[in-house]
Amino acid sequence: MKFSILARDGSARRGQIQLERGIVETPIFMPIGTRGSVKTLERRDLDEMGAQIILANSYHLYLRPGIEFLEDYGGIHQFIKWDRPLLTDSGGYQVFSLSELNHIKEDGVYFRSHLDGSRHIFTPESNVTVQRAIGADIIMALDECQPWPVTRDYALDSLQRTTRWAERFLEAFNTSHPLYGQEQVPFAIVQGSVYDDLRAQSAEDLMELDFPGYAIGGLSVGEPKEDMYRITRQLGESLPQARPRYLMGVGTPLDIVESVAAGIDMFDCVIPTRNARNSTVFTRQGKLQIKAVRHSRERGPLDPECGCYTCRTYDRAHLRYLFHVNEFSAMRLATIHNLTYYLDLMQAIRESIASGVFEELRQQVTQAYREHDETG
């Protein structure tokens, strides 16, 4: 992997992550394909919207179709027929949020499958094996994603364990090899909840391990926005300039421009896809609740400036009707639109950084989204 910064505008950076399966232009948004596919979409939809990298989930893929299966198949790219970059999270977050009876020991996290109650363990070492078998291009170190709120004592304890796990993860990574001939790149995850000094300590400890990329975990888990923005700005300053920074699980369009302003390069979030399925639509003028009665006879596209298939084809009234009569295609058409909006936003962000007008774009997005931010 090679990361190059092509332009700066304030703390915002425009860059490129060169991976063997393709170039990822940053700042980038990664659509979430939990089980390998982005819900309601197929590969050509991702092609059409210009998705450069997608995210899949190690926990889910580990349980189904399973690691032995994926190894046999030649990895996730072969299985889902996606030949561009893909990132897997470690599955740690899902172990804590989905699985039952999970508990943490020093060696790893013990859990029962949410599907059948079967017992499993993720250690940093086994997690490398899992992500090697999946074959993602960027893989995330196993961490404990702390809930919010959490006491300072627990946060300290947990981030120290996460650092020890990162060390073991890196060791296992360095003594193993990709299974399918394509380079894999490990990222570390900074924890520390909303405590500035703990975040600083976590970042410092992980930077000593010298990972090729750094993620910020444990934000967007319910904490006040001001905490999230403050921590992001702090880490935007302290994380290595020459490495990509990935703010996990964020966020709304407003969160994204704020975080880009703080120097973040990579994002993933369920908001555009999950909200689409709940009939909330993002436009350059702000959010729409497309099921609302006021859209029932509205001609014209969701967003006149959007070039997605949905906007090229259907009126707002029709999309509203499809939701109203519970047609699956409503969720799909809204998903196509929302992800196109997000990817277009990232493209506009990249261009604005290159031409030194990011601040203007940030103001536009802020104006369109400020009032709606909390419903994200």
Next chain:
Amino acid sequence: MKFSILARDGSARRGQIQLERGIVETPIFMPIGTRGSVKTLERRDLDEMGAQIILANSYHLYLRPGIEFLEDYGGIHQFIKWDRPLLTDSGGYQVFSLSELNHIKEDGVYFRSHLDGSRHIFTPESNVTVQRAIGADIIMALDECQPWPVTRDYALDSLQRTTRWAERFLEAFNTSHPLYGQEQVPFAIVQGSVYDDLRAQSAEDLMELDFPGYAIGGLSVGEPKEDMYRITRQLGESLPQARPRYLMGVGTPLDIVESVAAGIDMFDCVIPTRNARNSTVFTRQGKLQIKAVRHSRERGPLDPECGCYTCRTYDRAHLRYLFHVNEFSAMRLATIHNLTYYLDLMQAIRESIASGVFEELRQQVTQAYREHDETG
């Protein structure tokens, strides 16, 4: 409307229905878009598979979005952005199968909406108004679709009423006009359950009314296949040669080739779409239950001779996995494939009639589907 027969092979006919919105090549299969859209699909999918005409449902559209709405919008084509031919059934079938507390009087059918219990009536006259407002290119006369089994007495009573309704329908049709400038064409529906003499009487009475097209209703409602095939053959002989014949709600690939052999020109059925959503897939080698374990590691497409997006892109193993993890796109990808299979089958039927080898194709389909027919 102009109907031309271009070729014959035995009783099978290849023809063209010329409508103002386009030519429909027969024998044709019409994908069902109950509420205006084919479930899980969007317009470009229908374009890609070469759908020439789709079917929508008057009962559903009458309830939602409603007739006043559609009139205001300029008709269904405007609303769903479909500019090729569309056929609406009268809604009679749904009144009997979906609505509550329906009862039939001489003037029409009284029913309560299955959505909110509100009271409604469809008379032959109001049904013309409804289908004029929807703006379909072919519209079906209001009939009573008899269940199976039904006594001879009831069947006689009912078909006589259906004939009187057809007369009133035609009168109302002839004294009204299309609302959106495009010609609409009314078809009558032959009833009479599985009683040969009643079918003959129904056909004869309706032929006196001289409709531009004739449908066979009340089959594929649970009666034995031999009854369905016998009645279809009988009507294939007695209905006017120069008019299109439409066998409603049929069927499996086997039913289709048998009915084409009897001189049927048009089909609609939920089988390809509903079965797709239930993970049953049609191929040139017969049906597949794609969720079955035996497909779990199978590479290659559903049908190597199929050119649909699903077959061009994904392995059987992947489609099986998508069903297994309940991804919506599984239903969609299977729907794309099944409808493509059906439309390709119709194309092959048309070509085989033109080149005088329909019997060979019929044997191939029979061989592939005979054993599986009952599960259709």
